Amino acid sequence: MTDNEKQDMKQQLAQFRRLTWQQRLAVASQLGDLTTIQRQMLADNASEDDALLTENYLTSYHLPEGLAATIRMNGHDYLVPMVTEEPSVIAAASYGGKMAASGDGIVTRTDTNLLMGQIVFQTVTVAEISRFVTPNEAKLLSLANQAHPSIVKYGGGARKLRVRALGEGFVSVDLFVDTGEAMGANIMNSMLEALGHHLQDVLEQHPVMSILANDGQQTLVTAAVNVPVANLAKHNAAVGLTVAKRIVAASQIAQLDVSRATTHNKGIMNGVDAVVMATGNDWRAVEASVHAYAARDGQYRGLSRWQLAGDRLVGSLTMPMHLGVVGGATASLPLAKLNQQILQVRDVATLNQLAVALGLAQNLAALRALVSEGIQQGHMQLQYRNLAVAAGATPEQVPAVVEALKTHAHPSATLAKAIVTKLNQQG
Numbered sequence: 001m002t003d004n005e006k007q008d009m010k011q012q013l014a015q016f017r018r019l020t021w022q023q024r025l026a027v028a029s030q031l032g033d034l035t036t037i038q039r040q041m042l043a044d045n046a047s048e049d050d051a052l053l054t055e056n057y058l059t060s061y062h063l064p065e066g067l068a069a070t071i072r073m074n075g076h077d078y079l080v081p082m083v084t085e086e087p088s089v090i091a092a093a094s095y096g097g098k099m100a101a102s103g104d105g106i107v108t109r110t111d112t113n114l115l116m117g118q119i120v121f122q123t124v125t126v127a128e129i130s131r132f133v134t135p136n137e138a139k140l141l142s143l144a145n146q147a148h149p150s151i152v153k154y155g156g157g158a159r160k161l162r163v164r165a166l167g168e169g170f171v172s173v174d175l176f177v178d179t180g181e182a183m184g185a186n187i188m189n190s191m192l193e194a195l196g197h198h199l200q201d202v203l204e205q206h207p208v209m210s211i212l213a214n215d216g217q218q219t220l221v222t223a224a225v226n227v228p229v230a231n232l233a234k235h236n237a238a239v240g241l242t243v244a245k246r247i248v249a250a251s252q253i254a255q256l257d258v259s260r261a262t263t264h265n266k267g268i269m270n271g272v273d274a275v276v277m278a279t280g281n282d283w284r285a286v287e288a289s290v291h292a293y294a295a296r297d298g299q300y301r302g303l304s305r306w307q308l309a310g311d312r313l314v315g316s317l318t319m320p321m322h323l324g325v326v327g328g329a330t331a332s333l334p335l336a337k338l339n340q341q342i343l344q345v346r347d348v349a350t351l352n353q354l355a356v357a358l359g360l361a362q363n364l365a366a367l368r369a370l371v372s373e374g375i376q377q378g379h380m381q382l383q384y385r386n387l388a389v390a391a392g393a394t395p396e397q398v399p400a401v402v403e404a405l406k407t408h409a410h411p412s413a414t415l416a417k418a419i420v421t422k423l424n425q426q427g
């Protein structure tokens with residue numbers, strides 16, 4: 001880049017949000033030294049509709065979507081759209097679902113589904129705030145509802161308040177809201193704003209902040225399953241019992257060791273995130289609430305537990321889940337709505353439960369593979385396809401590359417490239 005070009009680039013970056021799409025593309029192309037084909041790829045994937053959804057829009061980034069067939073939950077079979085870039089996730093979810101269905105299927109329950117928000121003050125005591133909040137709770141809840149009246153029409157609304165000392169002089173007024181069929185971040189934030197202004201007048205001090213909490217302790221969902229141990233090993237009861245005992249041990253280890261718990265929970269989130277994304281929901285919110293819950297007693301632990309009960313392996317998974325079937329990106333991404341249609345799920349309670357049920361099925365498949373043939377064997381079968389595609393294989397060449405990779409002791413990206421090159425040379 002010449003000095004003039006560098007100066008020009010500096011100016012463009014300084015006012016990036018004011019640039020047109022063409023200008024943003026030009027900047028990215030120059031910085032990334034993009035070829036004409038690459039620029040065309042960005043343009044081909046861009047859409048005017050998507051440009052309305054995010055700032056500094058450049059293009060749309062697509063991920064593969066597949067279907068887990070099938071997840072039996074509360075006696076109903078669901079075909080579950082999953083969006084994930086990781087090979088083997090959907091196969092594992094389907095396999096876990098199949099094993100779960102070989103028992104009584106997955107049974108779910110929701111304890112409460114209340115979104116929490118916080119108004120945090122600094123220089124008042126819990127006693128001072130409670131003196132006002134406790135006797136006026138009904139009035140304050142009504143004030144919150146007035147900030148978003150339609151939610152009452154949908155059967156939801158502000159439900160309760162709590163005052164809590166956070167330490168170091170901070171006090172939180174917690175608001176709990178039934179957000180109906182929506183995830184409710186915007187509903188909550190408008191309610192908190194109204195309540196925050198009112199409390200500010202009464203307490204004569206400005207809150208430090210008023211914001212929704214992604215703490216999901218009031219949005220817990222439990223999924224449970226029991227599987228005949230023989231079904232864990234192709235109907236061989238003795239081998240199945242060994243596998244079941246190892247799954248129980250794996251579950252114990254995830255309670256004891258943070259390192260193992262982290263990977264245990266990542267496996268659960270492989271399934272959960274994929275359905276959260278497919279339905280246009282906020283997976284960062286889900287991830288934050290889930291991991292905070294996993295560390296609720298001060299140590300990060302595995303979210304699921306597995307035990308033996310007679311000839312059955314019994315598993316349960318409790319985690320926060322607070323999705324939406326209306327609002328947010330569920331409304332603005334056409335595929336999110338379409339996926340809801342495939343799922344045949346119209347209410348948020350069922351969607352929340354399905355995400356957790358899928359997490360449990362995913363966990364069962366992962367643990368079974370881990371303690372029996374090993375996770376890598378199943379994983380690699382699908383990973384070969386990825387290696388082939390990444391190495392530039394055409395769809396017609398992929399099966400041959402996969403077969404060739406399978407015959408090597410150490411399949412790798414370099415090897416995949418060499419195989420593709422050879423195939424290309426052969427014509």
Ligand code: NDP
Pocket residue numbers: 150151154156179180181182183184185186187188212214282285324326327328329
């Ligand atoms: P919206 O405001 O888009 O959707 C909620 C709206 O849906 C309601 O206000 C209501 O609008 C309408 N609605 C229609 N039917 C129902 C029903 N049965 N129950 C409830 N509402 C209904 O989105 P949310 O408030 O749900 O917010 C979700 C978005 O907020 C997500 O995209 C998330 O990423 C984002 N977000 C997340 C944060 C976080 O997690 N920390 C922070 C900030 C934003 P009407 O009254 O007009 O009918």
